[in-house]
Amino acid sequence: LQVKRAYNFNAGPSALPLEVLEKAQQEFIDFRGTGMSVMELSHRSSDYEAVHNQAKDSLKELLSIPEDYEILFLQGGASLQFSMIPMNFLKPEQKAGYILTGSWSEKAFKEAKLFGNPYEAASTKEGNYSRIPQLDELNYNADDAYLHLTSNNTIFGTEWKEFPSVDVPLIGDMSSDILSKPVDVSKFSLIYAGAQKNLGPSGVTVVIVRKDFIEKANKNIPTMLKYSTHADNNSLYNTPPTFGIYMLGEVLNWAKSIGGITEVAKRNEEKAKLLYDVIDESNGFYTGHAEKDSRSFMNVTFRVKGEELEKKFLAEAGQEGFVGVKGHRSVGGCRASIYNAVPYEACKAFSEFMKQFQKVNG
Numbered sequence: 001l002q003v004k005r006a007y008n009f010n011a012g013p014s015a016l017p018l019e020v021l022e023k024a025q026q027e028f029i030d031f032r033g034t035g036m037s038v039m040e041l042s043h044r045s046s047d048y049e050a051v052h053n054q055a056k057d058s059l060k061e062l063l064s065i066p067e068d069y070e071i072l073f074l075q076g077g078a079s080l081q082f083s084m085i086p087m088n089f090l091k092p093e094q095k096a097g098y099i100l101t102g103s104w105s106e107k108a109f110k111e112a113k114l115f116g117n118p119y120e121a122a123s124t125k126e127g128n129y130s131r132i133p134q135l136d137e138l139n140y141n142a143d144d145a146y147l148h149l150t151s152n153n154t155i156f157g158t159e160w161k162e163f164p165s166v167d168v169p170l171i172g173d174m175s176s177d178i179l180s181k182p183v184d185v186s187k188f189s190l191i192y193a194g195a196q197k198n199l200g201p202s203g204v205t206v207v208i209v210r211k212d213f214i215e216k217a218n219k220n221i222p223t224m225l226k227y228s229t230h231a232d233n234n235s236l237y238n239t240p241p242t243f244g245i246y247m248l249g250e251v252l253n254w255a256k257s258i259g260g261i262t263e264v265a266k267r268n269e270e271k272a273k274l275l276y277d278v279i280d281e282s283n284g285f286y287t288g289h290a291e292k293d294s295r296s297f298m299n300v301t302f303r304v305k306g307e308e309l310e311k312k313f314l315a316e317a318g319q320e321g322f323v324g325v326k327g328h329r330s331v332g333g334c335r336a337s338i339y340n341a342v343p344y345e346a347c348k349a350f351s352e353f354m355k356q357f358q359k360v361n362g
C-alpha cells in the first residue's frame with residue numbers, strides 16, 4: 001500500500017522520517033519478540049534499558065559528545081528547561097546573561113527573573129529579530145552564573161552560524177536545530193532541546209550537560225527538578241517517556257544510516273538553498289525576514305509582496321498540499337520549516353510552486 005505523505009512544513013511537532021514510522025509500525029505490537037509493544041515494557045526491564053542506552057549512545061556518537069557530559073532524557077519540554085536552568089544554576093544574588101534573539105529566548109529570560117538577576121547580554125529585538133548579534137555585540141561578565149542563547153529562532157527564522165567562545169558557562173536552547181549540523185558540544189556547559197523537531201515525537205526533552213556543571217547546582221530544590229537526580233539515575237529515576245525515547249533512538253539510527261551528521265548537514269544546506277534562491281531571485285516578489293548571514297537552514301521565513309497576494313499564496317499552497325506554511329503571528333507571512341526529516345523533494349516541489357506562483361501573479 002502506497003501511503004500519500006503530506007509535504008509537511010510544520011514548525012513542530014514536525015515531519016518524521018518515513019522509514020522510522022514504518023519500522024515503528026512493524027514493531028508496534030510485538031517489539032522484537034517480546035510479545036509486547038515497546039510502550040508496554042517495564043522501564044526496569046533489560047529490553048527497555050537496551051533501547052534507552054542505545055538512544056544515548058547514538059546521540060553521543062552523532063554529536064561527538066565528550067565523555068565528561070551527561071545525556072538526560074527529561075519531560076516538560078524545552079519550556080520547563082527555561083525554569084529548571086535558573087532554578088539549578090542561578091542564585092538570588094547572581095547574574096546571568098541572556099542573548100535575546102526571539103520569543104523563545106524572551107521566555108527563557110522571563111523565567112530566570114524568578115530566581116536571580118538575569119540581564120540582556122545582547123538583543124536584536126530592534127528590527128523584529130531579523131538577525132543574530134555579532135560576537136562583538138555581546139556583553140557579559142566572567143563571573144556570571146552563565147550565558148544563555150537560542151541557537152535557532154524557530155519563529156523568526158534566524159540561526160547562529162558560529163557560537164561564541166566565552167569564559168562563562170554557555171547554555172544553548174537547541175530545540176529547533178539540534179542534530180541538523182555538527183556542533184562543538186565542548187563550548188557549552190548545557191544544551192537542551194525539545195525532541196519534536198529533529199529528534200522524534202514530542203514528550204522527550206534532551207539535555208546534554210557537563211558533569212562538573214551539574215555539581216555546581218543549587219541543592220535546595222525539588223528532587224524531580226534537579227539535574228543530578230536524573231544524572232545519578234540514568235534518566236530512570238521515575239518512569240521516562242519510553243515510547244518517545246524509542247522513537248528518538250530510531251530517528252538517530254536513521255540519521256546514522258544516511259551517513260551521519262555531515263550528510264544530514266549537507267542535505268539541510270541543499271534544501272534551504274532551494275528556497276532562499278527563489279527568494280533572492282524573485283526581484284522583491286518574495287522577501288526573506290532574516291538578514292542573509294543570519295538565515296536559518298531549518299525555518300525559512302518570508303513575505304509575499306502585498307497582503308492580498310500573500311493570502312492567495314497561503315491558500316494555494318494549502319490546496320497544493322503544502323502543510324504548515326503560514327508564518328507565526330509575530331512575524332506574519334510565510335514559514336517553511338524544513339527540518340531533517342523533510343525530504344529534498346518536498347523542498348523542490350515547494351520551490352517550484354513559489355516560482356510558478358510568481359510567474360502567474362508577479
Ligand code: PLP
Pocket residue numbers: 011012076077078079080104150152153154155173174175176194195
Ligand atoms: N525553544 C525553541 C527554540 C522552540 O522552537 C520551542 C518550540 O517550538 C521551544 C523552546 C518550546 O519547546 P516545548 O514546546 O518543548 O516546551
